[in-house]
Amino acid sequence: MFIFQTLMATIIGSLLVGIGVNGFLVPHHLIDGGILGIALILHYFFEFQTGLTMVILSLPICIFSTRFERGYFFSSLQGLFATSIFIDLLAPIRSQFLVSQWASALIGGVIIGIGVGLMLRYRTSTGGTDLLAKIISGIIPLNLAFIIIILDGLIILAGFTVLEGDSFLYSCMAICTVGLTTAIIEGH
Known part of the structure; x- marks a missing residue:
């Protein structure tokens, strides 16, 4: 039953x-944290496919994780591919929701946060920096959330060089919304 x-x-x-x-971040050139944030930056700058870029960037982390979190690796790999x-x-829905940047940051953040929180609640994830943070917290006695904040902060700083000022600020708002919603849904 748990597998289902x-x-x-x-x-x-x-x-x-x-x-x-696709419905809320991409139309306003907003980013999220983690590997997804890096994939979005590369999408905006070079027009790379976001999902495929996520896989390419996450696979080395997933392979590395087999040394530390073998069980979590398999479920995260499924989450990454899905x-x-x-x-x-869902790239075609990028023009379907006509809302402001502010609303997109909040709505997109909540929707993404619910998705990520649901996955984490059932011990799976989208792989990437969440998996890397889990490995680091097992090696260095630091709080998992603190490590994720540091990694996401570095990605946001990278995004600052590519995003316009308002997109950068609304991206920060989206990331905070994703984090808060994820924490609520996951139950911690």
């Missing part, structure tokens, strides 16, 4: 992340 629940959480969570990214597929499949 995890599979459903992976599918629904990945679908929500795909909707949040999320990447939904992000690329």
Whole structure:
């Protein structure tokens, strides 16, 4: 039963992340944290496919994680592939929701946060920096959330060089909304 629940959480969570990214972040050139944030920066700058870029950037981290978190690795790999597929499949909805940057940051952040929180609740994720942070917290006695904040902060700083001022500020708002919503849904 738990395997079925995890599979459903992976599918629904990945679908929500795909909707949040394509429906609300991409139309206003907003970014999220983690590998997704890097993939979005590369999408805006070089027009790379966001989902495919996530897979390419996350695979080395996933392979490295097998030394530390073998069980979490397999479920995260499924989450990574499902999320990447939904992000690329749902690219056509980028022009469907006509809302302001402010509303997009909040709505997209909530939708992505629900998706990520649901996945984390069932011990799966989108791989990437969440998995890297989990490994680091197992090696260095630092809080997992603190490590994620540091990694996301570095990605936001990288985004500052590519984004316009208002997109940067609304991206920060989206990331905070994703984090808060994720924490609420995950239950911690």
